[in-house]
Amino acid sequence: MTSASEHLPLPADTVVAVIGAGTIGLSWARQFASHGHPVRIFDPRPDLATVVAAFAAEHPDLASHITRAESVADAVRGAGAIQESTPEKLEIKRRLLTDLAAAEPGHALILSSSSTLPASRMAEGLPDQVAARLLIGHPFNPPHLMPLVEVVPGDRTSPESTERALAFYRSVGREPVLLHREVAGFVGNRLQNAVLREAVHLVQTGVVSAADLDSLVTNSLGLRWAAVGPFEGMHLGGGPAGFRGFMEHIGPSFAAIDLHEPDLSAEGMDPVHRQVEEAYGSRGSAESAERRDRIQADILERRNVPPN
Ligand SMILES: NC(=O)c1ccc[n+]([C@@H]2O[C@H](COP(=O)([O-])OP(=O)(O)OC[C@H]3O[C@@H](n4cnc5c(N)ncnc54)[C@H](O)[C@@H]3O)[C@@H](O)[C@H]2O)c1
Structure with missing residues (x-):
């Protein structure tokens, strides 16, 4: 089922803030900019100016879309979406989210690239109106190439934010998959x-x-x-009886193969x-x-x- 908000991706001229200019942040910046978004990028790394200049030299067609921000507040000013790609440390992400709660305009989607930290944990202590817009948008590396984004709402994320996140990622050429509950390591x-x-x-x-x-x-x-994925692959491999036939025929032998811990x-x-x-x-x-x-x-x- 779709709702009206799912058909409302952010207009291409909406600013996207990228927080963290490492492996993932720079790749996200490339993807967002290549779909027309002005991207403001912030990272406390001392060589940020050099990194952004090198990016612009490597991608001259995108150079005009990327701006280096002086602070988190500067990056998120007027942004419609914020993609954070800071180190995988709960305390760093929580500190950033507290800064964001104070600085951002109150309507932006707050998307985290985290590989392991659930949005519910990151949102602890944040006001409801911030937690409602916070969710995981976990890419595979590098996000400018890999279509998948795992979208994982936390227990206080609003359904509207989840729909907006799905629509946003689709609008920038990614193929988001919604996880229905938080699970360690995602899928x-x-x-x-x-x-x-x-x-x-x-x-x-x-x-x-x-x-x-x-x-x-x-x-x-x-x-x-x-x-094809494992299920469709097995469905095709099962011949006329499909996956059901495959599992009835070979499933028990497969289940009997013992797997070990390394x-x-x-x-x-x-x-x-x-x-x-x-x-x-x-x-x-x-x-x-x-x-x-x-x-x-x-x-x-x-x-x-x-x-x-
Ligand atoms: N590398 C991967 O394969 C991969 C894949 C999917 C998701 N992720 C996730 O993406 C996130 C970033 O990973 P990465 O591999 O790009 O790490 P990275 O170490 O390459 O980059 C992290 C960047 O964050 C910056 N940073 C540190 N503190 C900051 C702050 N307070 N504000 C802004 N920037 C800050 C660092 O200077 C660094 O440039 C992590 O949450 C990680 O789990 C990584």
Whole structure:
């Protein structure tokens, strides 16, 4: 069911404040600016001017849309939406929200990129009229490329703010998914965590090498899941009987496969770390990140091709 407010995304000339100019904040700034929003960006980092200048040099078409703000109050003046991407620390986010409560005009959406902190906890101690406009808008990195935004209201977020957030993210080209209740790690990272735990266990027990496990995923599940999710994938894989038939036929055998907890101690992780570093170097290279982003962008472009 939709309501009138869902059809009212922020006009493209509405200012969006980006608080925190790190990995996620800068990527959000790019996405909002590329959809026409004037973006005001604030971060106490001493090199903010250099960072914003480098951004403008790298994206000359967006340069006129990005302004460096001198303070939180300066950033949020007249803003219709505020996307905070400060460090993942409850006390930092709470302090920022207290500043926002004093500074912002009283109608802006307050969206947090937090990966783990629920809006209900962040809102403790805030006035109702601020808590009503605060919710999680959790992206996958980098948000200018990854379409998903997990929208997670807190227990005091108003339904209207949730609808406005969904409409806002759609209007800037993202594909928000609404979570119906707060859950640790939200959904994307819970799924990622489940796969990573089993992956570490399989490498630790010598079933497969780290590099071969990556190859196995990119050549099977990863490729499929860019086109269809696990449920639709199984529905198709189940033939005429669909997912129901698949579960009745193979479900019990799947359920009987035992999954194990990985050994996360330093000793347990050492061989896994060594395998990853042997395969990919001591840290991921810029070239590999560029290749990853290029392939993902190509897949996204292909996904927009209508089915034949
Ligand atoms: N990196 C990821 O993969 C990822 C993915 C999704 C969500 N997130 C979430 O996004 C948020 C930011 O993560 P990041 O990876 O961009 O971190 P980051 O460390 O790259 O950037 C954080 C920025 O916040 C700034 N900052 C510190 N205190 C501030 C304050 N009081 N006001 C304004 N800015 C302040 C820092 O100077 C820094 O530039 C976190 O909540 C994180 O959980 C991260």
